Amino acid sequence: MLPKREDCLMQFFNGMEESSVQAPQPATRLDLRRILQARQCVSREFLNSPAFDCITLGDLLGCEIVIKLETANPIGCFKGRGTEVVMSRLARTQSLKVVVCASAGNLGLALAYSGRRHGVNVTVVASASANATKIDRIRKLGAAVEQVAGDFEAARERAREIADNNNVFLVEDSDNLDTCEGAGTIGLELLEGGERIDAVLLALGGGALATGVGHVFKxxxxxxxxxxxxxxGAPAMALSWRARSIVNTEHTDTIADGVAGRFPSPAVLADLLANADHIPVVDEDSIVTGMRMLYRTASLVVEPSAALGVAAILEDPLRYRGKRVAMVICGSNVQSEQFSAWMQE
Amino acid sequence: MLPKREDCLMQFFNGMEESSVQAPQPATRLDLRRILQARQCVSREFLNSPAFDCITLGDLLGCEIVIKLETANPIGCFKGRGTEVVMSRLARTQSLKVVVCASAGNLGLALAYSGRRHGVNVTVVASASANATKIDRIRKLGAAVEQVAGDFEAARERAREIADNNNVFLVEDSDNLDTCEGAGTIGLELLEGGERIDAVLLALGGGALATGVGHVFKxxxxxxxxxxxxxxGAPAMALSWRARSIVNTEHTDTIADGVAGRFPSPAVLADLLANADHIPVVDEDSIVTGMRMLYRTASLVVEPSAALGVAAILEDPLRYRGKRVAMVICGSNVQSEQFSAWMQE
Structure with missing residues (x-):
């Protein structure tokens, strides 16, 4: 009486244990066996997110589109996968019950959520200009929020300071391998159906999503x-990947607040060099058009970072023509008034 | 290496086979064993839809809200569960490879989708005033569409005529038990987590969702x-339930096109009398407010029928205060211009 999906999952993961984890892996910090273990730490509200064909959007873009929707969960983004892994492993290895992170919003939301589940106190440091919707929701989940002048990098510095001075565990998104491995479980799910995927499109910020899912595919x-x-408007990691060494930038200027960093991590860049095939940078106009297309064809409200994949296809349609393309819709935490305004322009 | 969710599902369904299907069931057309069998007919893109707590919405409404999201699939609504059951059983019992239905849109979409999967020709009869977005998407899926003057009941009559004159299998939503049993699988998933649910809120149109899920809960x-x-503005089934006998209405006047019927089915009414505890009717203003709240707090675009549950809480908040309330978000097929206009009023 087992439903089909579970049969399929069982076969898939049993098969993996026996053979695939022996497959050659790119030499990075990431490891398929650890990603499979990470999957066991992720709670059910984040696992098995919907994956579905979006025919109307595919027709407009000239390719087949598979949407992997990471927004239908209590925090509206994919980062709960990673923070569940962080908290589970922390419980096994540390006696600390206090964590801090810097966040543009979504990591903070996820850490606040997981902290509440696991009985861990969470402090989130954010830029004073961070998305207000996200900050409100973080407070509602019971985390302390400290906002600092300056951009995301100023928040990162302050979070490190809190960690150093108070013996608090610091969760650095992407640098912390758990966040990458948690994100990598999305890749396992995209592949479990066994259908061909010609390209997978991932938002690139700090790199947890890109390196985690990238490693599983590679x-x-x-x-x-x-x-x-x-x-x-926030190309630091893309520039670093092309230069094959760290390139910092002076400032960021993008509506995609979820991916706007200026100081890429050397460890993450090394992983990305092994796991990414192509790193385009896109215009703000394409991001807004992408958001509109997802709204009009799939009734999806997404934050700008989640429309980067559509933007990439719009700017380079021939690359994807006729192909089967999966895109991870990584977040929906956008202020509704702002979203409505973007939809009307 | 089995993920938690699958362990949980296995235990749940194994346990069910052994004991729960022996539990007393309300005497209706519905049967738990058949709903468990139906689950095996439903394809994976419809099964295991997300279920998640929406804290922000719950705070506004004064109760805990669990959202069961039936829109993250290729057709943006729950009806694929039922049409997959229809097609699977049809393949076993009939040699016919042609079906017809009347539809305000979502059943047509679902039948067109399942027809394509199973190699069955589908004709959808709709009112000339049916939602244009839905009609476009039905055609894109390869079904023939016939639009007729008059409302949904005129379409139903024409569909019956086509079936009678051409030896075509007629799928009458809700009257066809497969559509109810398919919808009932949503109830199984809501209960599989084992968490308490004090109330479940369901959109009521023809009655497939209400009787299917209602039967599982009862x-x-x-x-x-x-x-x-x-x-x-479309209260025929509610009036019939209160009168305990069929009440037809002269016309409908509601933005909730997905639930706007005038002639309830006696068989479905009998099931509903056994499986529903409470059938409120709500104002159009409350439906629009409900849609706005889902948009602003959960970044969800839903069609009016899917906001009926929020509307019911808004009109009778004390009934739900402090309770844990599950609501099925049954569809998102709405014209984006219309939706944007509703969000701004």
């Missing part, structure tokens, strides 16, 4: 092109 | 209040 489905997309 | 969780909601 290991289990190396023919899939791993495309990581940044806004032109 | 059998496995009889303490849960099954609340089925209709618009005041």
């Amino acid at each position: 290991t289990l489905s190396p023919a899939t092109e791993v495309v990581c997309v940044q806004p032109k | 059998t496995l969780s009889p303490a849960t209040e099954v609340v089925c909601v209709q618009p005041k």
Whole structure:
């Protein structure tokens, strides 16, 4: 009486244990076996997110589109996968019951949520200009919020200071391998159906999503092109990937607040060099058009970072023509008035 | 290496086979064993839809809200569960490879989708005033569409005529038990987590969703209040339930096109009398406010029928205060211009 989906999952993961984890993996910090273990730490409200064909959007873009929807959960974004892994492993290895992170919003939301589940006190440091909707929701989940002048990098500095001075565990998104491995479980789910995927489009900020999902594809489905997309207004990791060494930028200027960093992590860049095939940067106009297309064809409200994949196809349609393209819709935490305004322009 | 969710599902369904299907069931057309079998006919893109707590919405409404999201699939509504059951059983019992239905849109979409999957020709008869977005999407899925003057009841009559004259299998939503049993699988998933649910809120149109999910709750969780909601502008089934006999209405006047019927089915009414605890009717203003709240607090675009549950809480908040309330978000097929206009009023 087992439903089909579970049969399929069982076969898939049993098969993986026996053979696929022996498959050659790119030499990075990431490891398929650890990602499979991470999957066991992720709570059910984040696992098995919907994956579905969006025919109307595919017709407009000239390719087949598979949407992997990471917004239908209590925090409206994918980062709960990573923070559940962080908290589970922390409980096994540390006696600390206090964590801090810097966040543009979504990591903070996820950490606040997981902290509440696991009985861990969470402090989130954010820029004074961070998305107000996200900050409100973080407070509602019971985390302390400290806002600092300056951008996301100022928040990162302050979070490190709190960690150093108070013996508090610091969760640095993407640098912390758990956040990458948690995100990587999305890749396992995209592949579990066994259908061909020619390209997977991932928002690129700090790099947890890109390296986690990228590693799973490069290991289990190396023919899939791993495309990581940044806004032109926050291109530090894209520039670093092209230069094969860290390039910092002076400032960021993008509506995609979820991916707007200036100081890429060397460890994450090394992983990304092994796991990404292509890293385009896109215009703000394309991001807004992408959000509109997702709204009009799929009734989806997404934050700008989640429209980077559509933007990449709009700016380079021939690359994807006729292909089967999966895109991870990574977040929906956007202020509704702002979203409505973007939809009307 | 089995993920938690699958462990949980296995235990749940194994346990069910052994004991719960022996539990006393309300005497209706519905049967828990058949709903468990139906689950095996439903394809994976419809099964295991997200269920998640929406804290922000719950705070506004004064209760805990669990959202069961039936829109993150290729057709943006729950009806694929039922049409997959229809097609699977049809393949076993009939040689016909042609079906017809009348539809305000969502059943047509679902039948077109399942027809394409199973190699069955589908004709959808709709009112000339049916939602254009839905009609476009039905055509894109390869079904023939016939639009007729008059409302949904005129379409139903024409569909019956086509079936009678051409030896075509007629799928009458809700009257066809497969559509109810398919919808009932949503109830199984809501209960699989084992968490308490004090009330479940269901949109009530023809009655497939209400009787299917209602039957599962009345059998496995009889303490849960099954609340089925209709618009005041299309109250035929609500009036019939109160009168305990069929009440037809002259016309409908509601934005909730997905639930706007005038001639309830006697068979479905009999099921509903056994499985529903409460059937409120709500104002159009409350439906629009409900849609706005889902948009602003949960970044969800829903069609009016899917906001009936929020509308019911808004009109009778004390009934739900402090309770844990599940609501099925049954569809998102709304014209984006219209939706944007509703959000701004």
